[in-house]
Amino acid sequence: MTDEPIVLNETFHQPTRLRIMTLLTAEPGTDRLAYTFMQQTLRLTGGNMTTHLRKLEEAGYVAMTKEFQEAKPRTWVEATPEGRRAFAEYVADLEACLAMTRRAARGRGE
Numbered sequence: 766m767t768d769e770p771i772v773l774n775e776t777f778h779q780p781t782r783l784r785i786m787t788l789l790t791a792e793p794g795t796d797r798l799a800y801t802f803m804q805q806t807l808r809l810t811g812g813n814m815t816t817h818l819r820k821l822e823e824a825g826y827v828a829m830t831k832e833f834q835e836a837k838p839r840t841w842v843e844a845t846p847e848g849r850r851a852f853a854e855y856v857a858d859l860e861a862c863l864a865m866t867r868r869a870a871r872g873r874g875e
Contacts, residue, residue, distance in 0.1 A: 771862050776824050777855040781809065781817045786852045789827065789844040797843035800829070818842060826851060 777783055784807050789798060804814045821827040826848030830841045844852065 771858050771865070773858055773862070774851060774855045776820065776826065777852060779817070779820075781807070781813065782821055785817055785821065786826070786844065786848070786855075789842065790849055790852055797830075797841040800840035800842055803842060821848070824848075824851075
């Protein structure tokens with residue numbers, strides 16, 4: 766274990782983006798999710814959802830594609846391979862933070 770401070774990825778550390786990435790990466794083999802499904806599941810407004818997806822897209826962590834199904838537009842969202850890798854690192858960093866906190870608490874006799 767290193768004494769270096771853990772620096773969390775601030776793109777993921779924002780609560781809404783954390784929830785988005787958790788939803789996108791929760792099930793192995795899930796390639797993509799419908800924008801409307803995500804919006805309803807996360808209970809976000811369209812503007813809020815779009816703003817956070819745009820931030821993740823600009824970072825290269827998600828990709829959005831639009832297509833038509835039965836003459837209706839549909840937007841799909843997926844975590845990119847870079848997004849999956851970076852999010853896995855973020856989760857590992859969070860777990861390391863929790864482990865450090867637990868060790869410190871045991872050291873204080875809590």
